[in-house]
Amino acid sequence: MKLVFVTDNGFSKKNDEYYYSGANVQHYATVTQHFDDITFIARNKPYEQSSNLISEKYQVHLINSITNGKYVINNYKKLDNILDDTVKNSDIVMCFGINGYLAYKKAKKYNKPTIAYVGGCVYDILKNMDSRLRKISAPIIMSMIKEMVKNASYVHYVDRYLLERYPTKGKYLICPSAKIDIDHTALDNRLEKIQNQKGTITIGLIGYTHNKIKGIDTAIRALQFLGDEYKLQVVGRGNHAWLKDLASELNVDSQVDFLGVLSGRENIFNWLDTIDIYIQPSLTEGMPRATIEAMSRACPVVSTNAGGLSSIIDVNFRIKSGDYNDLAKKIKMLSESTVLSQEQSQKNYETSKEFASNVLDIKRNNFYKMICDSM
Structure with missing residues (x-):
């Protein structure tokens, strides 16, 4: 089964090898457990020592930001072309953030199911940034993410308050990305x-x-x-x-x-x-x-x-x-x-x-297994 994983989170490249950031440890573990054929599409960021290696069996596309810099139009066109090719040939698309919203629109065009991931409120994040442009764009971006989440086939929320703020018509899971092994000492x-x-x-x-x-x-x-x-x-x-x-x-x-x-x-x-x-x-x-x-x-x-x-x-x-x-x-x-x-x-x-790995892994794996079984 082919999954296209699209995110705003930064991935990186070093010595012809690709890496995912610490923020994506649980995401990577989850999708690689349940999907055999994965294409990762992520924002291009500088390599950091704490990053983790992506298996060479997966395809990776790194895209420069489509919201910052003088190359916005070129970056957008590059992302659009990659999404058009990968989403069209996928079975399901996992969507995070603004890049994820664009992937959702492509999935809708090609009638592909989607998984929306909601890890926080984009409105709150943008409103609390120093950039005036980002503050102004907050309600617009929020409405885009609301549209994506509402119409997604499946939604993974990290907390219930996000379900209330970004409701969905699809099936959903409420499960944080924390991975805690309880030390009894x-x-x-x-x-x-x-x-x-x-x-x-x-x-x-x-x-x-x-x-x-x-x-x-x-x-x-x-x-x-x-x-x-x-x-x-x-x-x-x-x-x-x-x-x-x-x-x-x-x-x-x-x-x-x-x-x-x-x-x-x-x-x-x-x-x-x-x-x-x-x-x-x-x-x-x-x-x-x-x-x-x-x-x-x-x-x-x-x-x-x-x-x-x-x-x-x-x-x-x-x-x-x-x-x-x-x-x-x-x-x-x-x-x-x-x-x-x-x-x-x-x-x-x-x-x-309540956030122990053995507790959350069962909830998470049951949800993603259900998605795979329904394909």
């Missing part, structure tokens, strides 16, 4: 760490650093209201010069450390075990894998109400987006109370079990 280790906590309080955050979506600037501003013993460590790719400038302006630069990309889940989990409090002050989210991973390591967590965060984090430890004063207050509450911190640690750990 994590909770005991965390409780002991909290009990013995002295000195520096290390706050951790995972997210892209090149824009405001993950609320890293909110986290830095919160440091103004915390003492020198509070340190913020940020893991993630992207240009963070603007964040370093902000930290310097606020005189908290000595309290912020940008660690860059930590490749591999083991390195991420090892790092999570060293921090004291995890925060996710995001402006928008789907169902955040990084937060769930932190919860699986029994971290106390403070987050915003964005997206799926409102269904997994204790309401008493959620803040409004951008409220750095309240973020500081809740971090302090946790750091100053062993009992409270241990309660949140245990609660988050128990919630993370």
Whole structure:
């Protein structure tokens, strides 16, 4: 069965080999398990060490962005030609984002079934970007994605709130892309760490650093209201010069450390075990894998109400987006109370079990098997 997988997410090429990004680990695992013949069509991005090799048995087409730069028209024509050829000769098309919307239109033209993937609200994402053009385009792009999702044969949502925002007439699955293997020693280790906590309080955050979506600037501003013993460590790719400038302006630069990309889940989990409090002050989210991973390591967590965060984090430890004063207050509450911190640690750990690989894999595999069986 031939699947065409079309996404805005960046793939890359190095030494004549193709790679998919860390954000696509679960997508790749799912589609390669259920489809034998796959063509990947994705945005062309620079290679990063944390990327994963795509098997040479699959075809890959990398396309430069059709929304940025002076070559927009040429890039669009190239994408259109590739979609016309691949979709026409496919059995089913999987659609992500704006590129996915164009693939959906081709699938409609050639009467091919589609799988729409909804990993977040495109309106919220675009509205919270610095680009004026992207802010203006947000309602237009949202209407396009709504059309695609409404008419898709099948839809994979990462959280129920996205089903409510982007309804469908097709069959659907609600299942996050998180992949958590529960470590039964994590909770005991965390409780002991909290009990013995002295000195520096290390706050951790995972997210892209090149824009405001993950609320890293909110986290830095919160440091103004915390003492020198509070340190913020940020893991993630992207240009963070603007964040370093902000930290310097606020005189908290000595309290912020940008660690860059930590490749591999083991390195991420090892790092999570060293921090004291995890925060996710995001402006928008789907169902955040990084937060769930932190919860699986029994971290106390403070987050915003964005997206799926409102269904997994204790309401008493959620803040409004951008409220750095309240973020500081809740971090302090946790750091100053062993009992409270241990309660949140245990609660988050128990919630993370709902996202265990063996639980989600069954839901995910049953859905995609149903799709294949119906072809």
